[in-house]
Amino acid sequence: MPSPIVLVPACINQIGSHPYHTAQLKYVDAVASGAHCMPLIVPALGAATDLEALLDIAAGIMLTGSPSNVHAGLYGQDVLDPSLPQDPARDATTLPLIRAALKRGLPLLAICRGFQEVNVALGGTLHQAVHAVAGMHDHRENKHHTLEQQYAAAHRVLLEADGALSRILGGAGEIMVNSLHGQGIATLAPGLAVEARAGDGLVEAYRVADAAGFTLAVQWHPEWQLAQNPDSIKLFLAFGQACRNYQSKSGRGA
């Protein structure tokens, strides 16, 4: 069977004098080495994206993290801190792509910003600054720390008993995760089912309840040093297997 193609939507980033379509290496490599699939970086072309052409060749989609925020206008709010990075071209590409991919039953794995944008794509809202909400913890990384420290395990999450994530992780009730986000889920979109929460109650993982295939979105970073984290290995293996199953069922597996 040819390797299943997993779409990895790009960000737009300024490098020197020019804007680039970019995808961070750790995400792209995790699709290859963790899910054993072929990553395909999708440019952030917005409305010019041919969604059906992409979905005709894809067997999965992975939404990456990124320092930028999903634009608050997309969930009916004003941007509270305009100094934080935005990526309207990524928003204009991923939101329609997410909806079209789910309609086809494509396996989906979403991480950090990706976790937030799937929620917004399906009608949910975000806290623009989780740490400013009474009773919530500060989920941000300390930018003065080394990368190793920033991506180290930061807090535990409690997994839903008998949930999809818990099953993938061998029946675990809780796991330790890293934490590098200022925003978080305020209202979960209709049709999403909670899979894990942090100690302050913040949703840390969910699935699309009535999806035809595998869907999991996590607020943490399983792609970070994937090979050293048994939970992350299991998560990416399960995603990869779902992509292989989708490819076989769609008749493209020969």
Ligand SMILES: N[C@@H](CCC(=O)NCCCC(=O)O)C(=O)O
């Ligand atoms: N802007 C959002 C998204 C946070 C996020 O995805 N952080 C990861 C950035 C670096 C990486 O990709 O590893 C927020 O702050 O909530």
